Amino acid sequence: MSKLLQRYNDRERMNHWFVVLLFVLAGCSGFALFHPSLFFLSTVTGGGSWARILHPFLGVLMVLSFLGLFLRFVAANRFTAADKEWKKQMGQLLKGNKSAMPAVGKYNYGQKLVFWLFACSLIVLLITGFLFWRPWFAPYVPIAVIRVAVLLHAIAAFVLVLSVIVHIYAAIWVKGTLRAMTRGTVTEEWARSNHRIWYDDAMKR
Ligand code: HEM
Known part of the structure:
Protein backbone atom coordinates (compact mmCIF):
# COMPACT_ATOMS: atom_id res chain seq x y z
CA MET A 1 0.00 0.00 0.00
CA VAL A 74 0.75 32.84 -1.49
CA ALA A 75 4.41 31.78 -1.68
CA ALA A 76 3.53 28.42 -3.24
CA ASN A 77 1.20 30.12 -5.73
CA ARG A 78 3.77 32.51 -7.26
CA PHE A 79 4.02 32.02 -11.02
CA THR A 80 7.38 30.71 -12.26
CA ALA A 81 8.97 30.16 -15.67
CA ALA A 82 8.06 26.45 -15.41
CA ASP A 83 4.35 27.36 -15.40
CA LYS A 84 4.63 28.55 -19.03
CA GLU A 85 5.44 25.01 -20.14
CA TRP A 86 2.50 23.58 -18.14
CA LYS A 87 0.19 26.20 -19.73
CA LYS A 88 1.39 25.17 -23.22
CA GLN A 89 0.60 21.50 -22.49
CA MET A 90 -2.80 22.16 -20.87
CA GLY A 91 -4.66 20.79 -23.92
CA GLN A 92 -2.89 17.44 -23.40
CA LEU A 93 -4.11 17.26 -19.79
CA LEU A 94 -7.70 17.90 -20.88
CA LYS A 95 -7.32 15.03 -23.39
CA GLY A 96 -6.29 12.82 -20.46
CA ASN A 97 -2.62 12.60 -21.48
CA LYS A 98 -1.14 13.25 -18.03
CA SER A 99 2.29 11.93 -18.99
CA ALA A 100 2.84 14.93 -21.34
CA MET A 101 2.69 17.35 -18.41
CA PRO A 102 5.90 18.81 -16.97
CA ALA A 103 6.76 18.17 -13.28
CA VAL A 104 5.23 20.76 -10.91
CA GLY A 105 5.75 21.88 -7.33
CA LYS A 106 3.00 22.14 -4.68
CA TYR A 107 0.55 23.72 -7.16
CA ASN A 108 0.23 23.58 -10.95
CA TYR A 109 -0.44 26.56 -13.22
CA GLY A 110 -4.22 25.94 -13.23
CA GLN A 111 -4.39 25.88 -9.43
CA LYS A 112 -2.32 29.07 -9.22
CA LEU A 113 -4.62 30.81 -11.69
CA VAL A 114 -7.68 29.85 -9.63
CA PHE A 115 -5.92 31.04 -6.44
CA TRP A 116 -5.31 34.51 -7.96
CA LEU A 117 -8.86 34.66 -9.35
CA PHE A 118 -10.12 34.00 -5.79
CA ALA A 119 -7.89 36.75 -4.40
CA CYS A 120 -8.71 39.35 -7.11
CA SER A 121 -12.48 38.74 -7.11
CA LEU A 122 -12.62 38.89 -3.30
CA ILE A 123 -10.75 42.20 -3.13
CA VAL A 124 -13.09 43.70 -5.76
CA LEU A 125 -16.12 42.36 -3.83
CA LEU A 126 -14.79 43.89 -0.61
CA ILE A 127 -14.02 47.36 -1.97
CA THR A 128 -17.18 47.69 -4.08
CA GLY A 129 -19.34 46.24 -1.29
CA PHE A 130 -18.19 48.94 1.14
CA LEU A 131 -19.08 51.64 -1.42
CA PHE A 132 -22.80 50.78 -1.38
CA TRP A 133 -23.17 49.43 2.18
CA ARG A 134 -26.18 51.27 3.53
CA PRO A 135 -26.56 52.99 5.94
CA TRP A 136 -22.88 53.16 6.89
CA PHE A 137 -20.84 54.12 3.84
CA ALA A 138 -23.16 54.60 0.84
CA PRO A 139 -24.40 58.11 1.88
CA TYR A 140 -20.85 59.45 1.43
CA VAL A 141 -20.38 57.98 -2.07
CA PRO A 142 -21.63 59.68 -5.29
CA ILE A 143 -24.46 57.80 -7.00
CA ALA A 144 -22.47 57.36 -10.25
CA VAL A 145 -19.71 55.56 -8.29
CA ILE A 146 -22.32 53.39 -6.55
CA ARG A 147 -23.79 52.35 -9.90
CA VAL A 148 -20.40 51.23 -11.20
CA ALA A 149 -19.63 49.53 -7.86
CA VAL A 150 -22.87 47.50 -7.98
CA LEU A 151 -22.02 46.28 -11.49
CA LEU A 152 -18.43 45.38 -10.57
CA HIS A 153 -19.67 43.61 -7.40
CA ALA A 154 -21.93 41.37 -9.50
CA ILE A 155 -19.16 40.65 -12.05
CA ALA A 156 -16.66 39.80 -9.29
CA ALA A 157 -19.22 37.48 -7.62
CA PHE A 158 -19.73 35.74 -10.98
CA VAL A 159 -15.95 35.27 -11.44
CA LEU A 160 -15.61 33.96 -7.86
CA VAL A 161 -18.45 31.44 -8.23
CA LEU A 162 -17.08 30.21 -11.59
CA SER A 163 -13.59 29.85 -10.07
CA VAL A 164 -15.00 27.89 -7.12
CA ILE A 165 -16.85 25.57 -9.54
CA VAL A 166 -13.57 24.93 -11.44
CA HIS A 167 -11.77 24.43 -8.08
CA ILE A 168 -14.32 21.84 -6.87
CA TYR A 169 -14.40 20.10 -10.26
CA ALA A 170 -10.59 19.77 -10.26
CA ALA A 171 -10.60 18.52 -6.64
CA ILE A 172 -13.04 15.74 -7.58
CA TRP A 173 -11.64 15.04 -11.07
CA VAL A 174 -8.05 14.44 -9.90
CA LYS A 175 -8.68 11.33 -7.82
CA GLY A 176 -7.17 11.37 -4.33
CA THR A 177 -7.14 15.21 -4.05
CA LEU A 178 -10.18 15.65 -1.79
CA ARG A 179 -8.53 13.74 1.05
CA ALA A 180 -5.80 16.41 1.11
CA MET A 181 -8.39 18.84 2.53
CA THR A 182 -10.47 16.33 4.51
CA ARG A 183 -7.72 14.25 6.15
CA GLY A 184 -4.67 16.39 5.43
CA THR A 185 -2.77 13.61 3.69
CA VAL A 186 -2.23 12.35 0.14
CA THR A 187 -0.80 9.09 -1.11
CA GLU A 188 2.79 8.93 -2.32
CA GLU A 189 1.50 7.80 -5.69
CA TRP A 190 -0.80 10.86 -5.96
CA ALA A 191 2.07 13.20 -5.09
CA ARG A 192 4.49 11.51 -7.51
CA SER A 193 2.10 11.64 -10.46
CA ASN A 194 0.57 15.10 -9.86
CA HIS A 195 3.21 17.19 -8.06
CA ARG A 196 6.57 15.55 -8.79
CA ILE A 197 8.78 18.43 -7.56
CA TRP A 198 6.77 18.78 -4.33
CA TYR A 199 7.01 14.99 -3.89
CA ASP A 200 10.82 15.01 -4.33
CA ASP A 201 11.12 17.84 -1.78
CA ALA A 202 8.84 16.00 0.67
CA MET A 203 10.95 12.83 0.35
CA LYS A 204 14.16 14.80 1.01
CA ARG A 205 12.55 16.32 4.11
C1 HEM B 1 -17.00 22.52 -1.34
C2 HEM B 1 -16.12 23.38 -1.80
C3 HEM B 1 -14.63 23.15 -1.85
C4 HEM B 1 -13.92 21.96 -1.94
C5 HEM B 1 -14.48 20.55 -2.06
C6 HEM B 1 -12.52 22.29 -1.91
C7 HEM B 1 -11.48 21.39 -1.96
C8 HEM B 1 -10.15 21.71 -1.90
C9 HEM B 1 -9.06 20.74 -1.95
C10 HEM B 1 -9.23 19.24 -2.10
C11 HEM B 1 -7.90 21.42 -1.87
C12 HEM B 1 -6.48 20.83 -1.89
C13 HEM B 1 -5.91 20.90 -3.31
C14 HEM B 1 -4.46 20.46 -3.37
O1 HEM B 1 -3.78 20.43 -2.36
O2 HEM B 1 -3.98 20.18 -4.49
C15 HEM B 1 -8.22 22.82 -1.73
C16 HEM B 1 -7.30 23.84 -1.59
C17 HEM B 1 -7.62 25.19 -1.53
N1 HEM B 1 -8.88 25.73 -1.56
FE1 HEM B 1 -10.63 24.70 -1.68
N2 HEM B 1 -12.41 23.66 -1.82
C18 HEM B 1 -13.65 24.21 -1.78
C19 HEM B 1 -13.98 25.55 -1.71
C20 HEM B 1 -13.05 26.58 -1.62
C21 HEM B 1 -13.39 28.00 -1.56
C22 HEM B 1 -14.82 28.55 -1.57
C23 HEM B 1 -12.21 28.68 -1.50
C24 HEM B 1 -11.98 30.16 -1.43
C25 HEM B 1 -12.75 31.06 -1.96
C26 HEM B 1 -11.14 27.70 -1.53
C27 HEM B 1 -9.80 28.01 -1.48
C28 HEM B 1 -8.76 27.11 -1.49
C29 HEM B 1 -7.36 27.45 -1.43
C30 HEM B 1 -6.79 28.86 -1.36
C31 HEM B 1 -6.65 26.25 -1.43
C32 HEM B 1 -5.13 26.08 -1.34
C33 HEM B 1 -4.62 25.62 -2.65
C34 HEM B 1 -4.30 26.69 -3.61
O3 HEM B 1 -3.75 27.71 -3.20
O4 HEM B 1 -4.58 26.50 -4.82
N3 HEM B 1 -11.68 26.45 -1.60
N4 HEM B 1 -9.60 22.97 -1.76
Missing part, protein backbone atom coordinates in the same frame (compact mmCIF):
# COMPACT_ATOMS: atom_id res chain seq x y z
CA SER A 2 1.15 3.54 -0.85
CA LYS A 3 2.55 5.59 2.07
CA LEU A 4 0.85 8.86 3.10
CA LEU A 5 2.36 12.35 2.91
CA GLN A 6 1.16 15.35 4.93
CA ARG A 7 -0.19 18.09 2.59
CA TYR A 8 -2.19 20.31 5.01
CA ASN A 9 -2.12 20.62 8.79
CA ASP A 10 -5.22 20.96 11.01
CA ARG A 11 -5.13 24.76 11.12
CA GLU A 12 -4.89 25.05 7.34
CA ARG A 13 -7.85 22.71 6.87
CA MET A 14 -9.96 24.47 9.53
CA ASN A 15 -9.19 27.79 7.83
CA HIS A 16 -10.17 26.33 4.42
CA TRP A 17 -13.51 24.88 5.57
CA PHE A 18 -14.38 28.07 7.49
CA VAL A 19 -13.89 30.00 4.21
CA VAL A 20 -16.14 27.46 2.44
CA LEU A 21 -18.88 27.90 5.10
CA LEU A 22 -18.73 31.69 4.77
CA PHE A 23 -18.67 31.42 0.97
CA VAL A 24 -21.95 29.46 1.11
CA LEU A 25 -23.59 31.86 3.59
CA ALA A 26 -22.41 35.08 1.89
CA GLY A 27 -23.17 33.55 -1.53
CA CYS A 28 -26.73 32.47 -0.68
CA SER A 29 -27.61 35.78 0.99
CA GLY A 30 -26.02 37.70 -1.91
CA PHE A 31 -27.84 35.75 -4.63
CA ALA A 32 -31.12 36.20 -2.71
CA LEU A 33 -30.62 39.98 -2.94
CA PHE A 34 -29.51 39.82 -6.58
CA HIS A 35 -32.71 38.56 -8.25
CA PRO A 36 -36.28 37.73 -7.08
CA SER A 37 -36.03 34.25 -8.63
CA LEU A 38 -33.17 33.49 -6.20
CA PHE A 39 -34.92 34.94 -3.15
CA PHE A 40 -35.59 31.43 -1.78
CA LEU A 41 -31.85 31.26 -0.93
CA SER A 42 -32.43 33.83 1.83
CA THR A 43 -33.85 30.92 3.87
CA VAL A 44 -30.25 29.84 4.50
CA THR A 45 -29.58 32.99 6.55
CA GLY A 46 -33.04 33.23 8.16
CA GLY A 47 -35.19 35.13 5.61
CA GLY A 48 -35.06 38.33 3.57
CA SER A 49 -34.32 40.87 6.32
CA TRP A 50 -31.59 38.74 7.82
CA ALA A 51 -30.05 38.13 4.40
CA ARG A 52 -29.86 41.91 3.88
CA ILE A 53 -28.44 42.58 7.35
CA LEU A 54 -25.96 39.70 7.44
CA HIS A 55 -24.69 39.63 3.85
CA PRO A 56 -22.12 42.47 4.18
CA PHE A 57 -20.83 41.14 7.52
CA LEU A 58 -20.56 37.59 6.14
CA GLY A 59 -18.74 38.97 3.11
CA VAL A 60 -16.18 40.86 5.22
CA LEU A 61 -15.68 37.78 7.40
CA MET A 62 -15.16 35.61 4.31
CA VAL A 63 -12.49 38.00 2.97
CA LEU A 64 -10.74 38.09 6.37
CA SER A 65 -10.74 34.28 6.59
CA PHE A 66 -9.51 34.02 3.02
CA LEU A 67 -6.66 36.34 4.01
CA GLY A 68 -5.57 33.51 6.33
CA LEU A 69 -5.41 31.10 3.37
CA PHE A 70 -3.79 33.76 1.20
CA LEU A 71 -0.93 34.36 3.64
CA ARG A 72 -0.39 30.62 4.14
CA PHE A 73 -0.32 29.73 0.43
